Structures are given as C-alpha cells and as structure tokens.
Amino acid sequence: MPLIAIYNPACGDKTGKPTFLLYVLPLLFGKGITVDRKVETTHEGHAAEAVSEFAKQHSGSAELTIVLGSGDGTLHEVLNALYFLDEVRGTKINIVLVPCGTANALFSTLFPPSTPEQVKEDSRYRMGSVHALFDGKGTTPVSLAVTELKGGAATGWGTRKTLVSAVVTSTALHAAILNTSESLREEHPGLERFKMAAQLNVKKWFKARVRLLPAPQQQAPEIYDVQSNSFIPASHEGALDLEGPFAYFLSTINVDRLEPLFLITPLAHDIPPPPGTCDIVVIRPLRDPGVWEDTPETRLGFVQRTWSAMAGAYQAGAHLKLRYGEGGQLVKEGDGQSVVEYFRCGGWEWHPEPTDDAAHLVCSDGAINRIDTGGWASCRVSTTPEDRPTFGIYVE
8 A cells, every 4th residue: 555654853852863764764675665755844734745745646545554753743733634635535544653752642552651761762662553564463543533613703603723633632721831832842852841831831720611512322421430430420411511710621532641651541541431532631720628719829829739630640640539638638538529520521612711811722732723712612522424534553
C-alpha cells in the first residue's frame, strides 16, 4: 500500500531527524518496505500539506500508511487534514507512530514506559510501532473527538470552526497551561515548561456552565463511584448540567495519560470505556465545604487543592481518591465530597461567561483556539460516519 514517512525536526527535543535517519528509515529499507515519499517538515502546517497531497495522489487506494515522527501536536495536524479530505472518504489510514514530541501522550498510553526516561533514551522502545508494522499485527483503532466552536451574536450563530482530536480536548486550567507554554517552548523544550505555565495560571477560576451529553448506549452521563469502583448514572435520564466556576475541565479519548507518568484519566485503562465515550476530569472549587464564594482570597487558598490533585495524577491516579475531610484537610477515605469529579459520557458543551476571557480558550491536542464572545464549544466522540476515513496505529 502507499506509504509516506514524515518527521518533524523541530518538535520536542528536536531528535526527530536523527531518529529517522539513524533508525526508522534504515529499518524500513532493511525490511524491503518501500517509502513512496519522505518529508522533513519545515513550517507549521507542512505535515498537513504533505499528507493531503499524498492522499490525493493515491485517492483510489483502500489503505494508506503514514510513518510519523512527531509529538501529539503534529499527529493532530495530520488527523485534521485527512478527516475533512474528500479523497480519503472510507479509506483506512494506518499510522506508524514514532515518539519525537514533548509529552507523547498517545504513544505512552499504547506503549506504557517503565520510566519517564525510556521515551527519550531507549531507541528499541521508541521503535515499538515500527516493529509492529514489521510483525503484521494490525492496528489499534483510534477514536476521535469532534469539537465545534459555535459563534455568538456578534459573529453570527452557527459553527465557526470544527476540530478533531485523538488525545485531549480541554478548557480551564489545562487550556490556559497549553496556551502559556507555547511562549516558553523555545527556552524550555521539555516537560518543565508545562509546570512553569501551571504556576502562572493555577490561581485562576473559569466561569462557565457545562452540559454533559450521554453516549448513544447510555441513558445518562456516568460518574465514577469510588466506593464501588464503578461508573454509575450521574443523572436520572438525559444530559447533566454542571455549574461553575471551574478550576479544571479536561476530556480524553484513547489515552489514560498526558505525559508518560501523568495519569490524569487512569480509568480509561482500569475500566475500559465503551465505544463512543470520553473520560472527563472536573474540579469545581465551590464543592469544597470551606469555600463559600469566589474571591481573590478563596482562589489563592484553593491553589493547594489543585496542586494536590495534579500531584495525585503523577501517583498512579491517586487524585481520584481525594476527598474533603471534616476539618478542611484533604483525605483519601471517608464520606466527604470528591475533589475530582470523573465522568464518562458521549460529549459535552462548554458555555463560558462572556466577561471571562480566560474561559474562552479551548485546547485540542495542544492546539489552542478561542471561542467567540457569546459563543460556546460542543465536543462529541465521533461514531465514524461512512463518509470519513478511519484511523489506526500499529501496536505490538
């Protein structure tokens, strides 16, 4: 089948080019696999341009293979280019994923590392998807979340922009962190820039309301119950409305982590989700019994709560056990309210208050977009309509 190899030399720690020249391409040639086109990206959007052109040249093929050396951001670029391309309707897109980015969330989920350093230092580990191609083991399907940014009265109602993501769609703190981290990328190309960006945004609360939407097979969105270690209906029937403000709002598909050891949605692995659903992590400060109102003082006081939850994600998903204790402290047992609400459903709507500028940011696999004033965002897990391509990744 037609095969294109693309690597981004600028992403992550900039090891994409040597990784392909020293490992990936020699391995492919050694196995007698023909590379029909090789592309080293030189500018933003180049990967999208290259795969679109390649797909058009091979529009009659039932399958296409992409060997992609990048992070989650360039993968996002490729998926968005092909998802909306008429020439690949119904085509199966097979992806050989080589982790060259900063966080490598999807690769780290499909190939869980034994240490954080393994992604960067173990070349055999990084070639896992390449070897899966050689072994002929087939691909693991990739689900997609489709986000529509809706306009407000000033810009005209209706969908202003549509995005697809394969890892994360978020607002609130996570989107603010990704937005800030881009300005730090050049001086701090590693994961440390995300921690620096978090320090600059953690005091913020985000004013919005949310509607959680059930998946086709659900009567209502589901919420994780710690006591029974299972998901239970979060409402009697139909959608569930959540009132803000929010400190954290993030949804994932395909992954249980955003970094090799940052397991923000661990139940995606521990309690595998049914098709058509996403996992959502929410922190709402006003659930804290000690927080009565939104003031600068209460926001500052809540910072440690947020840090504790984020630290728990680095401790094999321990943030899901955090509860508010009787004395105001955080505990891991008891009957207090959960600090983190963990939902599973078919999608969500985010309606930011027009006056809260920071609440208008939406992150889609690291790409930051802004909701129009008076607008809102709608995110649904795609059920893969027949007029779209399907995607899969080679996994050992």
